[in-house]
Amino acid sequence: MSRNYRLLLQAMIVIAASSLAFATIRKARHAPPIVSTAERAATVIASELETNNPKIALNQARQVPADMGKQHLTSSPDQRYTVYHLPFNPYGTSPKPLTFIAVDNRTGEPIRSIPINWRARTVSSVIWIDGRTVAVLGEAGYLAVFDVEMGEQTHNFGGRNFAISPNGSQVVYTHDFNPNYGYISPEFKSDYVLLGSLKQPELTNINDRNDHSDSKVIYPEIISPNKFEQKAFKNLADRHQIKSTLAWSEDSQRIAFVETHQEKLWLVVLQPKVQGEDVTIDSQKVELDSSTDNISSLSWVSNSDQIKVSNDLTTLLVDLNTGTVQPVPSDQ
Amino acid sequence: MARYDGAIVCNGVGSATISAETYQRYFRDYACSQPYPLTARSTLTNSPKVRVTSASICEDRISINLSPANVTGYLEVFLDGPNGSVKLAFRNQAGGDTREYFYTRNLPTQEFTKIRVTWRVNNITGTGTLDYRMKVLGDYEQSCYNTPSEGDFSGATFRAGTATSACVWSARDFISGFLFEVSENGSGVDIGGTPIQLEGFCGINGGTSPPATSPAYCSERYGCKRFRRPANILTECAVPPQVDRTLARGPQSVLGCNDAVFVDGIGCRVVEDGGSRVRANQLDNYKGVGEAACNTWGNSFKKTVKLF
Numbered sequence: 001m002s003r004n005y006r007l008l009l010q011a012m013i014v015i016a017a018s019s020l021a022f023a024t025i026r027k028a029r030h031a032p033p034i035v036s037t038a039e040r041a042a043t044v045i046a047s048e049l050e051t052n053n054p055k056i057a058l059n060q061a062r063q064v065p066a067d068m069g070k071q072h073l074t075s076s077p078d079q080r081y082t083v084y085h086l087p088f089n090p091y092g093t094s095p096k097p098l099t100f101i102a103v104d105n106r107t108g109e110p111i112r113s114i115p116i117n118w119r120a121r122t123v124s125s126v127i128w129i130d131g132r133t134v135a136v137l138g139e140a141g142y143l144a145v146f147d148v149e150m151g152e153q154t155h156n157f158g159g160r161n162f163a164i165s166p167n168g169s170q171v172v173y174t175h176d177f178n179p180n181y182g183y184i185s186p187e188f189k190s191d192y193v194l195l196g197s198l199k200q201p202e203l204t205n206i207n208d209r210n211d212h213s214d215s216k217v218i219y220p221e222i223i224s225p226n227k228f229e230q231k232a233f234k235n236l237a238d239r240h241q242i243k244s245t246l247a248w249s250e251d252s253q254r255i256a257f258v259e260t261h262q263e264k265l266w267l268v269v270l271q272p273k274v275q276g277e278d279v280t281i282d283s284q285k286v287e288l289d290s291s292t293d294n295i296s297s298l299s300w301v302s303n304s305d306q307i308k309v310s311n312d313l314t315t316l317l318v319d320l321n322t323g324t325v326q327p328v329p330s331d332q
Numbered sequence: 333m334a335r336y337d338g339a340i341v342c343n344g345v346g347s348a349t350i351s352a353e354t355y356q357r358y359f360r361d362y363a364c365s366q367p368y369p370l371t372a373r374s375t376l377t378n379s380p381k382v383r384v385t386s387a388s389i390c391e392d393r394i395s396i397n398l399s400p401a402n403v404t405g406y407l408e409v410f411l412d413g414p415n416g417s418v419k420l421a422f423r424n425q426a427g428g429d430t431r432e433y434f435y436t437r438n439l440p441t442q443e444f445t446k447i448r449v450t451w452r453v454n455n456i457t458g459t460g461t462l463d464y465r466m467k468v469l470g471d472y473e474q475s476c477y478n479t480p481s482e483g484d485f486s487g488a489t490f491r492a493g494t495a496t497s498a499c500v501w502s503a504r505d506f507i508s509g510f511l512f513e514v515s516e517n518g519s520g521v522d523i524g525g526t527p528i529q530l531e532g533f534c535g536i537n538g539g540t541s542p543p544a545t546s547p548a549y550c551s552e553r554y555g556c557k558r559f560r561r562p563a564n565i566l567t568e569c570a571v572p573p574q575v576d577r578t579l580a581r582g583p584q585s586v587l588g589c590n591d592a593v594f595v596d597g598i599g600c601r602v603v604e605d606g607g608s609r610v611r612a613n614q615l616d617n618y619k620g621v622g623e624a625a626c627n628t629w630g631n632s633f634k635k636t637v638k639l640f
Contacts, residue, residue, distance in 0.1 A: 091476060091626040119516075121475040122631055124611065139475075140582055141609030158553045160583075160608070177555040180608045181477065181580055181616075182518030183566045185532050214552075228555035229548070232536040 070101075072126040072136075079105055081148050083126065083134055090121040098123070100134070102148045112151035116144050119158070129168040129198065137162065141180070143171065145198060157196055157215065161245055164198070165252035170272075171196045172218075172246045172255050177230050187232040190239035193219035193246070193257070195272055195279065216279050218272055220261075237263050244295040247307070256307050258288065258295050265290045267309060267318050286318050288325060345403055345453040347377045380405055380427075380453040382460030387447055389466060389637060390600035394420075394432040396460070398451050401427035405453030411464075413444040425451065436468075436596040436635050443467040465640040466594075469586065472636040473614040474595060476629035477580060477607065479527075479565065479573070480513035480520040481622035482506060493546025494561040495531050499539025501546040504561070508549070515554035519565040521621050529563035568606035575625075578618035579603045582610030592639040597632075600639070 073084035082103040089095055102112040120138025127135050129145070133154075136144045143162045145155035159175035174191050178184045196215035217223040220240050233239045243265070244258040255270045264287055271282040288309065297310045305320040308328065315328040383397045394409060407425035409432045411418045418439060421432050432449075447462045485507040492511055495501050506522060514520040519529040535541030542548075548556035567573050568580070569589035579601045581587045591603040598617065607616045615636065619625040 089630070091629050092623065120609070122473060122611075122614070139609045139614065140584070140611045158609075175553075176608070178608065179514075179518030179530060179554065180516055181568065181605055182529065183568055183570050184518075185537070187536075188532060228550075230555050230557075232532070 072123055074126055074128065075105065076128050076131050076148070078131045080131060081105060081111075083148065085116075085123060085126070085136075088118075090118075098136075100136075100146060102151070112148060114146050114148075114151055114153065116146065116153050117156050118142070118144060129164055133168065133198070135162075135164060143173070155196065155198060157194075159194060161242070163246040163248055163255070165248045166250060167252040169197065169199050169252065170274075171198055172248070173215075174242050174246070177228060185232070186236055187234060187239075188230060189241070190231070190233055191242040191259070192217045192223075192240070193242070193255070193270070195274075197274070218279060218281050219268070219270055219283070222279055222281065237261075243293065244298040244309070247298045247300060249300050250302065256298060256300065258292075258298060258309060260293075265292060267307060269307070269320060284320060286320070286323055286325060288316065288318075292316060344400060345378055345380050345405075345456055347375060347454075347456060349373060349375045377456065379456050380451045380458035382449050382451045382458045384447050384449050384460045384462035387462055387464050389434050389436065389594045389639065392433050392436070394434070394447055394449075394462075396430050396432060396449050398425065398427040398430065398458075403427055403453050405451045408450045408452075410448040410450075411439070411444040412446040412448050412461075413442055415442045417448070418444070436594065436637060439468045439635060439637070441468050441470045467638040467640075469636045469638055470613065471633040472595070473611070473631060473633050474598060475610075475614060475616050475631050476619050476626035477517070477616045478619055478623065478625040479621045480510060480517055482510040482520065482523040484623045485509040485513070490549050491547065492549040493531075493542045493558040494528070495534045495539070495542065495546070495558065496562070497560065499534035501534070501540065501542050503546050506549075506559075511549040511557075511559075512551050512554075514559065515549065515551055515557050519563065522561070526561055527563045527565045528559045528561045529565055531558045531560040533560075567604045569604045571604050573605060573618045575618060575620045577602055578605055580605035580607040580610060580616035580618065582607055582612055582614060584612035585610070586612075587615075587638065594637040594639055596635040596637075598634060 069087060070084035071087060073082060075082045082105055083100050085098055085100045088098045097115040098118040100114045100116060101110050102114065103109065104111045116136065118138060120142040122139055124137045124139060129135050132147055132149045134146055134148065136146070138144070141158060141160050143157040144153055146153040157171065157173060159173035162171055162173045164171050172193060172195050175194055176189060176191050178188055194215040195218045217228065239261070241260045242257055243260060247256045248254070249256070253271055255272070257268055259266055259268055267286045267288055269284045273280045273282070292309060292311055292314065294311045295309060296312060297308070299308050300306070301308060301317070307318045307320065309316045309318060317326050317328050380403070381399045385395045385397050387394045398405070398407070404424055404426045406422070407430070408422045409420040411420060420435055443466070445463065445465050447464045448459065449461070450457050450459050488508050489505040490508045490511055491503050491505050493501060493503050510520060510522070514528060514530065519527065521527050533539060542558055546558060548558050550556040565572060567578060579593060581603050583606065587593065587603045589603060592600065593603060593615070594600050595615065601617070605616070605618065610616050619629065
């Protein structure tokens with residue numbers, strides 16, 4: 001490398017580093033007023049996360065390394081609050097509860113200490129549902145919800161594939177009612193879709209080990225979980241096995257997913273109607289080519305009755321009005 | 333006339349060339365009428381010999397033998413794979429037996445198929461290899477799980493239906509919190525030390541159905557369950573769980589039943605169970621019966637390697 005070229009390269013590195021530093025300072029000027037330097041640095045990262053990814057998936061929130069004592073630190077979309085949880089040890093005979101601290105960003109003062117009824121061993125991600133409600137995902141199967149302004153946990157769910165409606169009022173998830181570990185006979189391996197409300201506080205006693213979730217099974221039939229008797233499917237083709245995530249429509253009215261049932265692959269769309277304690281479901285099923293198995297993504301086409309279903313090889317466009325299924329050219 | 337260049341010490345490493353002048357350029361095999369060219373130069377090379385005698389990531393050991401023993405050279409140890417090589421170590425090393433390590437914590441996420449060792453003495457390099465297939469999966473979060481023990485619980489009891497393996501039904505008082513844990517974890521050990529597991533056979537796949545005097549324990553989260561007592565507690569892979577051996581992986585994991593795994597800082601384990609709530613990059617380590625089994629555990633991310 002010639003000396004001139006080396007000097008030019010060094011100059012470019014210095015300019016790049018200066019630009020990066022300047023960009024960081026500019027972003028910091030927009031950060032909400034808070035107290036400590038560590039908190040400031042962490043909150044800038046957290047607010048970038050919210051700003052850049054307003055619809056961040058449950059499993060994509062990241063842990064901020066600025067202060068290991070404040071884990072999963074994140075600010076509300078309107079920047080009024082910041083929450084984080086303290087380090088916790090889930091093991092032992094009397095483990096301390098998972099505890100979240102809520103900070104008022106205007107004063108920088110902690111305003112709430114919120115213990116969470118928590119059965120998971122790890123916290124996977126923390127997301128804001130709205131300006132005051134926070135969802136905490138544990139491992140791959142626990143969802144707790146707390147209200148910063150009430151200073152209380154409001155909900156606790158156990159299952160998989162949690163999806164919160166865009167309006168933040170409901171959560172759907174899957175559950176097979178099998179234990180987490182051990183041998184499960186194949187005739188019990190059938191999935192159910194549950195619907196839970198996020199509006200009404202449900203937990204009356206967060207220390208209740210049975211975790212009141214007050215959800216309802218809405219598919220393949222409507223059942224209250226506390227009346228649920230697990231079925232053994234002697235004909236394994238009668239089982240329902242969900243093969244995709246659960247996808248809410250933009251208007252929070254419908255839920256779509258892909259399942260196998262009777263040895264066929266189906267796109268299922270549910271439209272739950274909740275009136276008080278009663279839930280009724282309108283459903284629509286569209287058969288897909290069974291080669292579309294291994295679904296990698298499922299999404300509603302904006303402002304339409306169309307759903308895109310993709311796997312590694314192809315993308316299908318399902319029109320719910322006509323029931324037609326068409327492959328999408330790879331450039332779209 | 334002959335000439336001798338170079339030097340080879342007896343039992344040593346080096347190269348020497350012997351050259352000779354000859355007046356005859358070919359040797360003719362008259363029987364076959366085949367001419368053979370005569371070379372006027374011959375190089376003798378005594379290379380360093382490298383043998384990778386054995387390796388075990390479970391013992392963090394790569395055993396190497398270098399000969400001759402009375403010389404010193406430059407040793408390099410590599411892991412080779414379809415996506416490239418990683419140099420594990422380099423140093424000056426005397427001949428004889430030596431040991432190297434896998435340095436698992438620093439390994440990139442990729443597959444390796446071979447250990448390759450080179451040793452350069454007097455500018456001559458000897459190479460030895462050993463087939464060794466492993467796939468570094470990345471940093472997996474290591475958590476702990478146990479078999480619930482009724483002795484760790486207190487509070488209200490519930491009379492729940494139990495069945496023997498012969499589907500003889502009865503009922504027994506258990507602490508409700510314990511039954512919830514059994515419903516969640518699939519098995520447990522009751523206050524008398526008897527293993528119990530969820531019952532899913534009697535009246536379903538054979539045997540007699542439960543009578544009304546053997547009621548189910550119902551929870552909102554897991555529905556209504558009855559229990560097998562006594563039970564042979566089995567994992568998802570249908571083997572008994574073993575402390576410091578059994579790992580549970582999640583439904584999205586790339587690992588399957590009976591896959592051997594090395595976890596840095598923990599050791600070699602076998603995937604023998606499934607945990608429906610376990611994440612794809614998480615492994616649950618089985619530590620035994622009761623809450624005390626996991627008392628000293630601390631979750632941490634550790635480099636995890638699949639062995640073949």
